[in-house]
Amino acid sequence: MRERMVEIWRVLKPTGSMYLHCDWHAAHYLKAMLDEVCGAQHFQNEVIWHYRGGGVSPKRFGRRHDNIFFYTKGKTWIFNVDEIRTPYSQESLDRLKYTARSFRKTPAGEGKVYDNYEANPLGKHPDDVLDIQPTMPSSKERVGYPTQKPEKLLSVFIKASSNPGEIVLDPFAGCGTALTVAQKLKRQWVGIDISPTACDVMARQMARIGADIQIVGAPKTIDDLKRLKAGEFQNWVINRITGVQSNRMSGDMGIDGWTYLLHDPVQVKQSESVGRNVIDNFETAIARAKKKRGFVVAFSFTRGCYEEVARIKSEKLEIHLVKVEDLLARAEELYRIGLNPARKVEFEKLPKFDTTRRSVDELIASDRA
Numbered sequence: 467m468r469e470r471m472v473e474i475w476r477v478l479k480p481t482g483s484m485y486l487h488c489d490w491h492a493a494h495y496l497k498a499m500l501d502e503v504c505g506a507q508h509f510q511n512e513v514i515w516h517y518r519g520g521g522v523s524p525k526r527f528g529r530r531h532d533n534i535f536f537y538t539k540g541k542t543w544i545f546n547v548d549e550i551r552t553p554y555s556q557e558s559l560d561r562l563k564y565t566a567r568s569f570r571k572t573p574a575g576e577g578k579v580y581d582n583y584e585a586n587p588l589g590k591h592p593d594d595v596l597d598i599q600p601t602m603p604s605s606k607e608r609v610g611y612p613t614q615k616p617e618k619l620l621s622v623f624i625k626a627s628s629n630p631g632e633i634v635l636d637p638f639a640g641c642g643t644a645l646t647v648a649q650k651l652k653r654q655w656v657g658i659d660i661s662p663t664a665c666d667v668m669a670r671q672m673a674r675i676g677a678d679i680q681i682v683g684a685p686k687t688i689d690d691l692k693r694l695k696a697g698e699f700q701n702w703v704i705n706r707i708t709g710v711q712s713n714r715m716s717g718d719m720g721i722d723g724w725t726y727l728l729h730d731p732v733q734v735k736q737s738e739s740v741g742r743n744v745i746d747n748f749e750t751a752i753a754r755a756k757k758k759r760g761f762v763v764a765f766s767f768t769r770g771c772y773e774e775v776a777r778i779k780s781e782k783l784e785i786h787l788v789k790v791e792d793l794l795a796r797a798e799e800l801y802r803i804g805l806n807p808a809r810k811v812e813f814e815k816l817p818k819f820d821t822t823r824r825s826v827d828e829l830i831a832s833d834r835a
């Protein structure tokens with residue numbers, strides 16, 4: 467995390483702000499690391515995101531908050547407080563109806579100056595505790611990514627710390643909530659995620675809300691796909707046949723996913739020369755699921771495999787053999803399904819890592835200098 471933070475801090479512009487979201491597991495370690503990398507003098511707030519939810523232990527207080535550390539890089543920064551004011555409580559409004567509530571002496575020492583405590587018509591100055599509900603399973607925002615955050619939460623930070631046209635970077639972007647909010651608030655955005663599954667979800671989500679997207683470093687070749695972790699490969703395949711992942715992980719009675727439109731079972735193999743035995747096992751799995759059709763996806767199939775598929779067909783069971791290379795050709799199409807076909811989606815290769823860049827320790831040393 468530390469080396470990533472060094473890079474994040476390095477690319478932040480002098481008037482920029484940085485928010486790091488975590489929870490009780492690591493908050494204390496991360497705060498110490500951030501003070502080291504960003505400089506404790508640049509710390510502004512620990513914002514608490516407080517939310518409702520079920521599942522409390524009877525033996526301790528309910529764990530109902532996350533921590534967001536807010537740092538600014540330079541001497542001046544943007545804080546658009548009027549964009550994020552919150553409603554006054556009735557109690558505060560009752561108190562604030564008395565406008566002149568305290569006085570102090572004039573600078574010259576004679577007479578009194580009354581301080582004005584009128585309620586701000588735009589709302590109260592926001593506290594460092596935000597009460598915002600998490601994204602509920604039934605929410606329209608929900609895209610099915612397990613750690614998805616609510617747009618309302620991200621909008622507080624993006625509105626406070628940037629202006630339209632400026633750039634928001636989320637280097638752990640998940641399903642792209644920060645990017646979605648940035649797009650809606652007319653900011654420019656860049657998202658990074660180590661998981662191709664997250665990038666798929668993110669790219670689809672951004673295309674859905676009308677953004678032109680450029681995807682850098684997505685798997686583009688058979689070799690790239692062979693190198694993916696098994697779970698990522700499975701998600702990649704299922705996404706390309708517009709399916710949904712099976713609830714259980716691999717090994718779940720031979721079905722890895724379901725096609726979206728027809729709800730047919732899919733078996734994914736990250737291997738070459740898939741043989742007859744795979745078809746036999748899958749045949750049983752399809753029958754158990756009470757289906758008449760299924761898909762097997764792999765890099766290649768043996769002749770025995772094709773023969774077995776032909777034999778099964780005579781038993782009124784259809785198994786389609788899909789080669790990964792055919793799905794690769796559909797990479798761009800994925801983001802256009804149900805979208806404006808004129809939408810721009812560009813694929814770029816990952817740029818070569820610049821080995822002449824300074825090391826983490828050099829960067830920290832230069833930060834301190």
Ligand SMILES: C[S@@+](CC[C@H](N)C(=O)[O-])C[C@H]1O[C@@H](n2cnc3c(N)ncnc32)[C@H](O)[C@@H]1O
Nearest residue numbers: 613614615638639640641642643659660661664
């Ligand atoms: C908590 S999730 C982010 C959720 C996001 N805020 C949203 O609303 O969807 C963290 C993300 O960081 C990604 N991640 C983990 N390690 C990473 C790394 N080294 N570089 C980039 N992304 C990483 C994970 O794949 C995951 O999608």
